[in-house]
Amino acid sequence: MRVLVFNCGSSSLKFRLLDMPAERELAGGEAQRIGPPTALPSQIVYRVGDQPATRIEPMANHADALSAVMRLLGETPGMVPEAVAHRLVHGGSRLDTDRQVDEAVMRDLEAVRDLAPIHNPPAIDTLQACRSAFPDLPQVVVSDTAYHRTIPVSAATYALPRFMREDLGFRKYGFHGISHQYVVTQAAAMMGIPLERFHAVSCHLGSGGASLCAVQGGRSVDNTMGYSPLQGLVMSTRSGDLDPGLTLRLLAHHGGDADRVESYLNRKAGVLGLSGRSADIRDSLNPSGSIPVQERAQTTSQVYLWRLRKYLGAYLTVVGRADAIIFTDTIGECVPDVREAVCADMECFGVRMDARLNRTVHPPCDVAAVDSRVRIWVILTNEELSIARSAFRVLAPSCAA
Amino acid sequence: MKVLVVMARHQTIDVSWFDGMKVRLDGQSLPYDGDPESVGRVVHERVSSDESRAVDAIVTRARYGGIRFRDLAVWNEATDRALEQIAPEAPLPVGITRAQAASLQAAFPDLPVWLAFETSFFADLPEREALYGLDPVFMTEHRIRRTGFHGWYHRAAVHAARSTARRERSRTWSRILSICLEPRPELAAIRDGRPVMVTGGMTPFEGLPGESSCGDLDPSILLKVVDSGRLGPEQLNQVAGEEGGLQALAGGPVTLEAVIRCDHAGLELAHTVWMERLIRAVGAGIAALGGLDGVVFSGRYAGAGRWLEIGLRERLGQALEPSVMWGVSYFSERLDAVLAEPAILKLMACGPVPERT
Numbered sequence: 037m038r039v040l041v042f043n044c045g046s047s048s049l050k051f052r053l054l055d056m057p058a059e060r061e062l063a064g065g066e067a068q069r070i071g072p073p074t075a076l077p078s079q080i081v082y083r084v085g086d087q088p089a090t091r092i093e094p095m096a097n098h099a100d101a102l103s104a105v106m107r108l109l110g111e112t113p114g115m116v117p118e119a120v121a122h123r124l125v126h127g128g129s130r131l132d133t134d135r136q137v138d139e140a141v142m143r144d145l146e147a148v149r150d151l152a153p154i155h156n157p158p159a160i161d162t163l164q165a166c167r168s169a170f171p172d173l174p175q176v177v178v179s180d181t182a183y184h185r186t187i188p189v190s191a192a193t194y195a196l197p198r199f200m201r202e203d204l205g206f207r208k209y210g211f212h213g214i215s216h217q218y219v220v221t222q223a224a225a226m227m228g229i230p231l232e233r234f235h236a237v238s239c240h241l242g243s244g245g246a247s248l249c250a251v252q253g254g255r256s257v258d259n260t261m262g263y264s265p266l267q268g269l270v271m272s273t274r275s276g277d278l279d280p281g282l283t284l285r286l287l288a289h290h291g292g293d294a295d296r297v298e299s300y301l302n303r304k305a306g307v308l309g310l311s312g313r314s315a316d317i318r319d320s321l322n323p324s325g326s327i328p329v330q331e332r333a334q335t336t337s338q339v340y341l342w343r344l345r346k347y348l349g350a351y352l353t354v355v356g357r358a359d360a361i362i363f364t365d366t367i368g369e370c371v372p373d374v375r376e377a378v379c380a381d382m383e384c385f386g387v388r389m390d391a392r393l394n395r396t397v398h399p400p401c402d403v404a405a406v407d408s409r410v411r412i413w414v415i416l417t418n419e420e421l422s423i424a425r426s427a428f429r430v431l432a433p434s435c436a437a
Numbered sequence: 438m439k440v441l442v443v444m445a446r447h448q449t450i451d452v453s454w455f456d457g458m459k460v461r462l463d464g465q466s467l468p469y470d471g472d473p474e475s476v477g478r479v480v481h482e483r484v485s486s487d488e489s490r491a492v493d494a495i496v497t498r499a500r501y502g503g504i505r506f507r508d509l510a511v512w513n514e515a516t517d518r519a520l521e522q523i524a525p526e527a528p529l530p531v532g533i534t535r536a537q538a539a540s541l542q543a544a545f546p547d548l549p550v551w552l553a554f555e556t557s558f559f560a561d562l563p564e565r566e567a568l569y570g571l572d573p574v575f576m577t578e579h580r581i582r583r584t585g586f587h588g589w590y591h592r593a594a595v596h597a598a599r600s601t602a603r604r605e606r607s608r609t610w611s612r613i614l615s616i617c618l619e620p621r622p623e624l625a626a627i628r629d630g631r632p633v634m635v636t637g638g639m640t641p642f643e644g645l646p647g648e649s650s651c652g653d654l655d656p657s658i659l660l661k662v663v664d665s666g667r668l669g670p671e672q673l674n675q676v677a678g679e680e681g682g683l684q685a686l687a688g689g690p691v692t693l694e695a696v697i698r699c700d701h702a703g704l705e706l707a708h709t710v711w712m713e714r715l716i717r718a719v720g721a722g723i724a725a726l727g728g729l730d731g732v733v734f735s736g737r738y739a740g741a742g743r744w745l746e747i748g749l750r751e752r753l754g755q756a757l758e759p760s761v762m763w764g765v766s767y768f769s770e771r772l773d774a775v776l777a778e779p780a781i782l783k784l785m786a787c788g789p790v791p792e793r794t
Contacts (some may be wrong), residue, residue, distance in 0.1 A: 193706065279639040284659060294660040
């Protein structure tokens, strides 16, 4: 079955066509600069087979981008998708499993549209456009929060009055579930441990967002992100954890304008706020410039790494007898300094890194020392493949029938 | 040598007398109207002139001193000025401290009034722990940093750990988790006597949920509620500090001790949520310390630590290497005794107390 995976950004649309269950990539690419005209034209950067190419296409919205991608694939024999899978960042409690799209799912999608104001609306609009243009094509929606539906009530509950928990629906959802699920499944397979007996801490450290996931028996039991992707680790432009009293003080400072505070905490805080120069932690780990700039960079990296280290210890304790720590995504895969810093002096948890291996890693690779009880894996994440697998799982029974 | 310890709470003032050996001679809980300016008068009315003559110093608990106050501070004009300068960091607690201290000094003009700041233990908290993920210039301007709120209990935990290690002839406990079981509980990771991590934040709202305080929250929750118009910032402040926490999960007023013991089904949600948060904080603390030598329970519910110890041993038995040996100590002294000790030491350091006539 040829499954076309769509992964929507606010002004982009990534796509990947995979032959399932062989997991062979047939085509892939990204529609860029979707929206009102900019200095540079909208374009699709793509490859079909081994041939990379770029095509200029006017794309005023995600529906235009979808049409352009479908046209492009239709030009090559054997590239017409048989099913489409859409990534949804926040499925809330309504979309906590991967589901084939029907009228009921469309109603649920509308209900969760505002839970992730930047990411959900374009994904839902793309799905809606796809459904209108290709009504006979089966579609599946796969959410980043679905993997975390197994987080127990004890970890998902905020100590807030009942009306806020039940009427307003404030609870921990967790994010990056598609990536966590993928690398956890890969690590368990590579270690030869059945998934249902696999315990781990998965560290999805992106150049933008980042989260840790505590995994017991292959299932998520905690995630550093919470009701929204703002909670948890210090991220590129997101503050992560904040004292509730501090949030209220920021509100007072900004004249009670919640949107302004939310924008500040999501876009101008984190590594960018701490360093004052760059949202990329790599720039703070290897600083250049004047001594004050370097000192500020050093503080930035210390705060970033310290928060990460504390959460790693917290989740190793939550998990119990961990089999592995898994590092993935841009920072997790490509920055050995980060892996080394957070795993240093963790022998009490049975964690020992092989420093040489860690610096010469070619993922997937285990960089733990020989005598380390807990293995330390570096695994390239593949969210599109994970989505295609989920879609295939959902659709295969109906196809067989 | 005698010290009078004064601790003003919401509706009562606890006063206790200690001798030079830190023996508690007497103690009373005095009702009052909650006005910090009346503390001195109420205490003076209770303390007979004979008793006041016998006392060499008054110690009163001060909740917030920022990084400016790192030790006991005698109340005088300079101290008041310094407090005035740090008032924007924590307007309410600093205001209360200034009013209480002034009223005590006015009531007992011949006695030194010493302020015992809860935050002094955390004045040197490393930046990586003290800072949030925000612009440091903004944080400095607005005096935003993590401070911790049960410094005196944590300080006492260090001494308790040393005593336990001596008594049990075990190796020195240099890496301690101090778990203060007060209505607003707090965990601190302490290495060689210095804090390296604490669950309390810039305010006591952050960290472990308390009897009425919410503990850690996704920041976007508060913003979303304000944006929806359901509650305003003032109401949310009330929710976070007075209407959240364990009572919100239990459906009514409840003590931390009852939640830890969990002897009826209505407390189960509060119990499991609190235990999960504690386990996470313990794990974070161990990572901060790079190991663990001992756990010290303190606070008014220190005894409930015996229930926690069972759970902790089970969970840490799985998470930590078998070679990691850690002990447990219970520090069940009251806070007034904890506050009396440094005052007595200070008096001793000052030399013989001149006899009063």
